[in-house]
Amino acid sequence: MSNTLSAPPNASPTDNSFPLSELPSELARHLTITLGHDFTGEDTDKQNSEYLYQALAIAVRDRLVPIWRDTWKKTCLSKDRKVYYLSLEFLIGRSLTNAVENLELDEDVRKALRAYGVSMEEVADKELDAGLGNGGLGRLAACFLDSCANLQLPVVGYGIRYEYGMFHQHIEDGRQVEDPDRWLRDGNPWEIKRPEDTRRVRFYGRTENYYDEHGTLRPRLVDSHDVLAVPYDMPVPGYRNDTVNTLRLWKASTTDVFNLSEFNAGSYPEAVAAKNDAEQISMVLYPNDASENGKELRLKQQYFLVSASLQDVIERWVEQNGEDFTDFGRKNCFQLNDTHPACAVPELMRLLMDEHGLEWDDAWDVTTRCMAYTNHTLLPEALERWSVGLFSRLLPRLLEIIYEINARFLKLVDQQWPGDVEMRREMSLIEEGDNPHIRMAYLAIVGSFSVNGVAGLHTQLLESGLFKHFNTLWPRKFNNKTNGVTQRRWLSHCNPGLRNLLNETIGEGWQRDLTKIKDLAPYATDAAFRKKWIAVKQENKARLSDLVLAETGVRFNTSFMFDVQVKRIHEYKRQLLNVLHIVHLYDRILRGETAGMVPRCVLIGGKAAPGYHVAKLIVKLINDVAKVVNNHPSAQDLLKVVFFPNYRVSSMEVICPATELSEQISTAGKEASGTGNMKFMMNGALTIGTLDGANIEIRENAGAENFFLFGLNAAEVSELKKDYRPNDVIAADEDIVRVMNLLESGHFNPDNPGLFDLLTSGLRSPQDPWVTIADLRSYIDAQAEVGKAYQDTDRWNEMSILNTAGSGWFSSDRTIQQYADDIWDVRPLT
Numbered sequence: 001m002s003n004t005l006s007a008p009p010n011a012s013p014t015d016n017s018f019p020l021s022e023l024p025s026e027l028a029r030h031l032t033i034t035l036g037h038d039f040t041g042e043d044t045d046k047q048n049s050e051y052l053y054q055a056l057a058i059a060v061r062d063r064l065v066p067i068w069r070d071t072w073k074k075t076c077l078s079k080d081r082k083v084y085y086l087s088l089e090f091l092i093g094r095s096l097t098n099a100v101e102n103l104e105l106d107e108d109v110r111k112a113l114r115a116y117g118v119s120m121e122e123v124a125d126k127e128l129d130a131g132l133g134n135g136g137l138g139r140l141a142a143c144f145l146d147s148c149a150n151l152q153l154p155v156v157g158y159g160i161r162y163e164y165g166m167f168h169q170h171i172e173d174g175r176q177v178e179d180p181d182r183w184l185r186d187g188n189p190w191e192i193k194r195p196e197d198t199r200r201v202r203f204y205g206r207t208e209n210y211y212d213e214h215g216t217l218r219p220r221l222v223d224s225h226d227v228l229a230v231p232y233d234m235p236v237p238g239y240r241n242d243t244v245n246t247l248r249l250w251k252a253s254t255t256d257v258f259n260l261s262e263f264n265a266g267s268y269p270e271a272v273a274a275k276n277d278a279e280q281i282s283m284v285l286y287p288n289d290a291s292e293n294g295k296e297l298r299l300k301q302q303y304f305l306v307s308a309s310l311q312d313v314i315e316r317w318v319e320q321n322g323e324d325f326t327d328f329g330r331k332n333c334f335q336l337n338d339t340h341p342a343c344a345v346p347e348l349m350r351l352l353m354d355e356h357g358l359e360w361d362d363a364w365d366v367t368t369r370c371m372a373y374t375n376h377t378l379l380p381e382a383l384e385r386w387s388v389g390l391f392s393r394l395l396p397r398l399l400e401i402i403y404e405i406n407a408r409f410l411k412l413v414d415q416q417w418p419g420d421v422e423m424r425r426e427m428s429l430i431e432e433g434d435n436p437h438i439r440m441a442y443l444a445i446v447g448s449f450s451v452n453g454v455a456g457l458h459t460q461l462l463e464s465g466l467f468k469h470f471n472t473l474w475p476r477k478f479n480n481k482t483n484g485v486t487q488r489r490w491l492s493h494c495n496p497g498l499r500n501l502l503n504e505t506i507g508e509g510w511q512r513d514l515t516k517i518k519d520l521a522p523y524a525t526d527a528a529f530r531k532k533w534i535a536v537k538q539e540n541k542a543r544l545s546d547l548v549l550a551e552t553g554v555r556f557n558t559s560f561m562f563d564v565q566v567k568r569i570h571e572y573k574r575q576l577l578n579v580l581h582i583v584h585l586y587d588r589i590l591r592g593e594t595a596g597m598v599p600r601c602v603l604i605g606g607k608a609a610p611g612y613h614v615a616k617l618i619v620k621l622i623n624d625v626a627k628v629v630n631n632h633p634s635a636q637d638l639l640k641v642v643f644f645p646n647y648r649v650s651s652m653e654v655i656c657p658a659t660e661l662s663e664q665i666s667t668a669g670k671e672a673s674g675t676g677n678m679k680f681m682m683n684g685a686l687t688i689g690t691l692d693g694a695n696i697e698i699r700e701n702a703g704a705e706n707f708f709l710f711g712l713n714a715a716e717v718s719e720l721k722k723d724y725r726p727n728d729v730i731a732a733d734e735d736i737v738r739v740m741n742l743l744e745s746g747h748f749n750p751d752n753p754g755l756f757d758l759l760t761s762g763l764r765s766p767q768d769p770w771v772t773i774a775d776l777r778s779y780i781d782a783q784a785e786v787g788k789a790y791q792d793t794d795r796w797n798e799m800s801i802l803n804t805a806g807s808g809w810f811s812s813d814r815t816i817q818q819y820a821d822d823i824w825d826v827r828p829l830t
Contacts, residue, residue: 020062023105024112030055039116049118050186053096053126056109057189060099064235068244074829075154076316081330081826083155085145086309086344087337088301089138089285090159090247092145093489093649094127095190095234101493102237129648131165131183132249134286134607135568136675137376139485139649140812141337143675146486147816149238149245150512152828158309160301161191161232161249162285169607169646174623176608176616180284191232191249199229199308199315200255203300207397212357220354221397227278228253229308239488239512243829250308252281288611296394299386303395306344310334310351323356329369333824336373336448339384342440345371345447346401354397360404372823373444373451374481376672378461379572385437388430402438406430409446416473427469445470445477450823454483455673455694457714481819482697483673484812487514490679495657497536498683498804505529514811521805524798533797537660537684544658547651548603552642554630560599560640561790564680565663566647566655569608569615572670576618576759577772578604578663579625581783582641583739586628589635597638598787603655605644614758619643621756624748652676657683660800661786664689664698665779667770669714671695678810684800686789688782690775694810701806706799708789710782711775724766726773733777740764 020026031037037051075082100109100120110120132138141157148155165181205224212218229250236245254275280297281304289295317328334344345367352363377383391399406429417423429446431437445451445467453459459480463471471478492499492511502510506519523529538558545556556562565578582602588594604622608615626641644651662680664671664687671693681687681698688708689695699707712720730736744760746753763773790796808814820826 023108026059027055027112030058049122050126052123057096064244068235071244083333083824085157085335086341087141088340089133090141091133091138092130092142096127097124102239104240128183129650131181134166143486143812145236147812149236149243152243157247159249160282161251163283166285171645174620176619178610191234194231197231199311201227201229201304201307226255252278254278302340303343306341306347310348329366332370334371338376339440342444346398349401371448373448384440388436451477452479452481457696458672483675484810484815485675485678486812491682494653497539515808517808524801530797540657544654547654554642556601560601561660563600563602563661564659566605569606571770574665577665587738598790599638601640603644605647628748659685662687664695666692668692668717681803682807684804701809702803706802708782708786710778726764729773
């Protein structure tokens with residue numbers, strides 16, 4: 001965004017008022033004038049709703065713009081530190097309902113839409129989820145931006161404007177099929193294009209030395225292939241506090257639209273080749289990197305994001321401060337959301353040295369004062385590594401800088417561990433070998449002043465395991481910031497029935513300060529209140545039942561317990577463990593052993609990465625098991641199973657309020673934090689889970705007696721792997737023997753024998769890193785305890801209320817306040 005947004009003709013440069021009419025008049029004006037649409041008898045309700053959505057979005061955005069201008073002006077004029085949140089994902093979901101809620105326009109909007117005979121829900125449903133993220137990482141970033149605006153902090157988000165987002169998932173014959181996610185097909189009324197802030201990003205080329213005007217020998221990149229980064233700004237409104245922050249998204253564009261001479265010569269594909277190559281960068285979130293071309297495109301995306309964003313910030317700095325970068329590190333902070341933006345470290349060095357003339361030591365001092373890194377994984381294989389060969393071809397100047405950073409860093413290692421060659425090898429930013437790679441997490445650690453984990457156990461394991469040598473070298477650099485979610489989206493907005501009940505019971509203050517939700521705890525034993533609580537849950541279950549029927553054709557009985565696991569499909573998240581329990585219940589039904597069995601509807605949802613064969617096979621297994629279970633006459637009154645397709649933010653807004661049992665069953669020591677677990681807890685779901693990630697803190701805050709714990713802890717998992725014998729575990733347990741027999745006999749895949757052998761052999765392997773079989777008996781027993789608790793309605797709902805009452809710690813407002821105080825050193829805008 002430019003330093004000042006353009007004012008309308010009838011407003012002075014310092015006047016933030018706009019001559020807006022009442023909302024119904026503005027809606028009608030945008031409908032007929034801006035969009036050129038007149039309602040006629042020939043129009044379908046669908047067409048009318050789509051036009052109404054566009055007109056309403058513009059009318060609501062008009063009310064955000066003056067506040068947005070004022071916030072940006074305050075940010076630019078502030079002499080305090082500013083923060084830039086760099087993330088490849090921002091899973092913001094839908095914007096209309098969020099803006100309406102934050103501007104307190106709900107009644108005005110409903111009144112305006114009644115004149116057209118439609119509800120706000122019908123119109124809001126026409127907005128497609130913004131395809132800017134994949135899962136927890138992107139949704140966390142969106143919650144963080146919401147909280148930054150709520151706390152009035154000077155924070156700007158930087159990301160990529162993906163044309164097609166992740167992918168749209170649909171199921172054919174039980175298998176995941178990926179389609180393009182065309183979320184921009186009807187345009188995006190929430191964005192404002194800012195072509196005046198376009199930046200140039202340079203790829204390939206080679207480095208040459210030259211003498212500058214002072215006679216100093218300096219390097220520069222020549223013969224590069226350049227791409228333009230065009231910014232599109234989206235508003236991030238705070239909650240009724242006259243603050244609207246900015247999410248700036250970059251779209252890739254070519255420097256030349258097409259080659260006219262090639263076109264005239266009849267070479268049409270060649271004429272637009274440069275345009276197509278450039279635009280691929282912002283085309284799809286996370287291209288499949290199984291191929292070398294996929295890897296190159298992914299690295300291009302990462303560099304494109306950081307280079308454009310850093311140039312953007314530096315440009316504004318130079319406008320205000322000239323070429324004096326003395327205070328740049330003290331006045332700016334770049335938060336790297338995972339390793340994806342790790343190129344920011346050498347890129348800032350390049351910009352400061354090559355473009356602005358700083359010497360190495362000065363540039364390094366600036367860089368290490370303003371870079372902060374958040375780690376989101378404990379899986380060594382998930383830590384990004386890029387081959388030196390790819391880097392040397394795509395980003396040759398950055399590779400030179402990385403090698404220099406590494407050489408200087410290894411001198412520190414030598415000082416700490418003199419003569420220890422093995423330590424040098426372990427800590428080097430370059431993993432040596434026949435095909436050397438750059439360790440991006442190590443680069444982020446070395447170049448940052450802060451490294452944080454995202455849950456207590458996660459940070460502890462980083463410090464004692466994955467990054468233990470770095471922690472020894474810089475113990476004060478590491479810290480924990482347990483994740484959180486915004487209660488405004490994940491309770492107030494998605495669960496209006498519960499919101500209203502909370503407001504009338506404990507007041508509205510919890511929407512700004514979730515610690516106040518603890519005042520709900522005394523009502524857990526109030527029979528009259530529990531009755532209202534149950535009524536809200538039943539309404540939410542009915543809403544989800546309708547959605548499941550529409551998406552899958554399966555009807556959920558709202559008298560059943562709703563048992564839910566929705567998250568990215570990955571082996572460590574152990575959807576497979578959930579399936580094993582479903583098969584166990586099914587086996588009990590077949591044998592007539594149903595005494596005390598609580599009827600349950602099991603919903604599993606999530607996307608598997610296109611190149612992740614095992615995850616896609618798990619999706620197939622879930623669907624095949626569901627098909628058999630749902631069609632068996634004996635199971636009709638006891639068990640229903642669905643795989644919910646194309647799981648996304650807007651579907652989670654329906655799933656979360658209706659969930660009664662939240663499945664958080666990852667192998668202990670593998671999940672960094674999780675945020676779905678927090679959303680479910682806020683909405684009164686009880687958790688069945690391991691001592692992993694934020695589950696530990698959820699159990700502490702809800703009370704151990706209100707959490708269904710099972711399985712090995714992280715230390716026990718580590719010890720077990722020394723001599724793990726899953727076949728012995730299976731043989732010693734008749735229930736597990738029967739489960740494995742059903743899976744291995746082809747009972748769920750009679751037309752495709754052997755289809756799931758890869759999964760079952762993995763379960764039986766002593767090398768199974770997820771030790772699924774080891775936790776299965778404990779999981780089955782914990783699920784039996786769940787059933788007993790659910791049969792006692794008063795006990796279950798008391799536990800449910802206490803979970804919501806204990807969720808105050810998990811607001812992203814708390815998390816962001818800790819970032820602001822402990823890492824960013826920023827204050828609210830005044």
